[in-house]
Amino acid sequence: MTLAxxxxxxGLIVAVALATVLGRGVFRAIxxxxxxxLLLSVAWVRLGAVDVALxxxxxxxxxxxxxxxxxxxxxxxxxxxxxxxxxRPHLPAALACAGLTGALAWAWFALPExxxxxxDLAAALPRAGVENPVTAVLLNFRAxxxxxxxxxxxxxxxxLWLLARDEDWHDRLGLPQHVRPGGVMExxxxxxxxxxVLVGIYxxxxxxxxxxGAFQGGTVLAAVGLxxxxxxxxxxxxxxxxxxxxxxxxxxxxxLAAGVAGAALGAGFLTLPEPIAGGAIFAIEIALASSIAVxxxxxxIGPPERGHRR
Amino acid sequence: MxxxxxxAFTGIGLVFFAAGSAGLLRFPDVFSRLHALTKADNLGxxxxxxxTSFQAGSWRDVALLALIWGLMLLAAATVSQLIARxxxxxxxxx
Numbered sequence: 476m477t478l479a480x481x482x483x484x485x486g487l488i489v490a491v492a493l494a495t496v497l498g499r500g501v502f503r504a505i506x507x508x509x510x511x512x513l514l515l516s517v518a519w520v521r522l523g524a525v526d527v528a529l530x531x532x533x534x535x536x537x538x539x540x541x542x543x544x545x546x547x548x549x550x551x552x553x554x555x556x557x558x559x560x561x562x563r564p565h566l567p568a569a570l571a572c573a574g575l576t577g578a579l580a581w582a583w584f585a586l587p588e589x590x591x592x593x594x595d596l597a598a599a600l601p602r603a604g605v606e607n608p609v610t611a612v613l614l615n616f617r618a619x620x621x622x623x624x625x626x627x628x629x630x631x632x633x634x635l636w637l638l639a640r641d642e643d644w645h646d647r648l649g650l651p652q653h654v655r656p657g658g659v660m661e662x663x664x665x666x667x668x669x670x671x672v673l674v675g676i677y678x679x680x681x682x683x684x685x686x687x688g689a690f691q692g693g694t695v696l697a698a699v700g701l702x703x704x705x706x707x708x709x710x711x712x713x714x715x716x717x718x719x720x721x722x723x724x725x726x727x728x729x730x731l732a733a734g735v736a737g738a739a740l741g742a743g744f745l746t747l748p749e750p751i752a753g754g755a756i757f758a759i760e761i762a763l764a765s766s767i768a769v770x771x772x773x774x775x776i777g778p779p780e781r782g783h784r785r
Numbered sequence: 786m787x788x789x790x791x792x793a794f795t796g797i798g799l800v801f802f803a804a805g806s807a808g809l810l811r812f813p814d815v816f817s818r819l820h821a822l823t824k825a826d827n828l829g830x831x832x833x834x835x836x837t838s839f840q841a842g843s844w845r846d847v848a849l850l851a852l853i854w855g856l857m858l859l860a861a862a863t864v865s866q867l868i869a870r871x872x873x874x875x876x877x878x879x
Contacts, residue, residue: 659870663863670856 481521488514505543512536525686526609529678533694534771541701541775549777604752605683613688614756618734618745625727625763628770632723636714639778648711649776652704664706671699679764683753689726689760693767700772711776719769726766730759787839794836801829815872819865826861830854 491514495507512535519528596608603611613621654660675695682688703709712719733755734745742748747755805825812818834850841847 659863659866663859666859667856670852 484514484518484521488518501547505540505547508543509536509540512540526607526688526691529686529691530694533691533698537698538694538771538775545775545777602749602752604747604749604754604756607682607684607686607688609686610682610688610756610760614759615747615752618730618747621763622727622730622734622745625730625766628767628774629723629727632770632773635774636778639714639780643779643781644714646779646781647713648773648779649704650780651710652707654705654707660706661708664703664708667702668699671695671702675699675764675768679760682760683757689763689767693764694771696764696768697771697775700768701775704772704776714779719773722765722769723773724766726759726763729762733759790839791836794832794839796836798829798832798836801825801832805829816869819869823861823865827858830857 488511491507491511495504495511498504498507512531516528516532516536519525519531596612599616600606600608600611603615605611605615654664675692677692678687678695679689679692680687682692700709704711733747733751736751736755737746737748738744740748740751802825805821808821808825809818812821831854834854838847838850841850
């Protein structure tokens with residue numbers, strides 16, 4: 476029975492992936508891409524990787540899908556040609572993708588068979604400061620990767636803001652939203668945030684012991700902010716807001732500070748010694764979650780645009 | 786007894802999902818397709834949540850299932866309203 480389920484799931488994933496790449500129309504491709512992300516997260520649950528499933532559903536399917544949809548909407552608004560000419564594949568793009576796929580396949584075959592991390596990880600886990608092995612790996616044993624990931628997010632936002640025009644720089648982020656007062660969208664925007672904030676904070680907090688963490692919780696919090704902004708309940712901030720800029724960098728900063736503290740205590744940069752590991756990871760998680768939430772929400776809202784001034 | 790209830794309720798839920806999917810594929814316009822889809826989401830997911838709650842180990846899990854269903858109702862109702870309004874505007878050629 477479970478074999479039938481897994482086989483169906485695998486078949487669906489491959490079929491939806493093909494539909495994403497081969498189907499006609501950008502909008503259709505995006506919809507299939509979102510479905511693909513959701514199916515992948517079901518597959519991660521079947522593999523027992525709930526942390527990855529949460530991240531895939533929230534970031535891979537949800538947030539990336541919204542980013543794509545926003546990009547298509549923007550292309551349509553500016554009158555740019557979003558649809559490629561039918562029937563003719565884009566040869567350089569196809570070659571680049573085929574090359575990347577080939578390189579990944581080669582890497583997969585060339586790498587040595589990974590040993591199950593069980594025994595090493597189980598031996599090291601008591602010194603990690605947290606009980607969730609995924610969080611221990613992300614924020615302690617392989618902290619470099621996570622630190623760089625959080626900085627990449629920041630760099631992406633800086634790159635996006637570079638697209639703003641000079642005369643728009645002091646306007647609010649994104650386009651203003653027009654909603655009917657007391658309408659469906661506004662009511663939704665009022666009802667969802669209390670539950671969403673609770674779920675987001677819970678996901679960050681529980682990350683130390685069980686599936687969850689800064690990335691998953693931060694994405695949920697970003698989504699809550701986006702819903703409130705779309706419903707016209709909050710006005711988007713400005714690029715020049717110091718508090719928001721501070722929120723964007725506090726995650727990487729706290730992470731770096733914890734890394735330096737590790738070096739000062741003699742354990743080495745980004746190696747958290749056992750006495751401070753638990754507290755440091757908790758601080759990093761909270762700071763990272765706020766940075767991730769703000770940065771992701773700003774990425775979706777887009778650079779400042781004219782239109783807020785009447 | 787609990788297993789029997791699970792089979793019965795998830796079975797009913799699946800019927801709603803199947804009917805909703807058929808409607809989504811077969812109905813002629815946006816509004817009737819939305820009707821089919823939201824019925825499947827609301828009632829289908831409700832019955833599946835009800836069925837699986839007989840397998841839940843604790844009342845906490847039952848409450849979580851109910852919360853998920855409630856959020857889904859809220860989201861489906863809102864999204865279908867927004868899509869329908871957009872389709873109306875498009876049809877009236879604004």
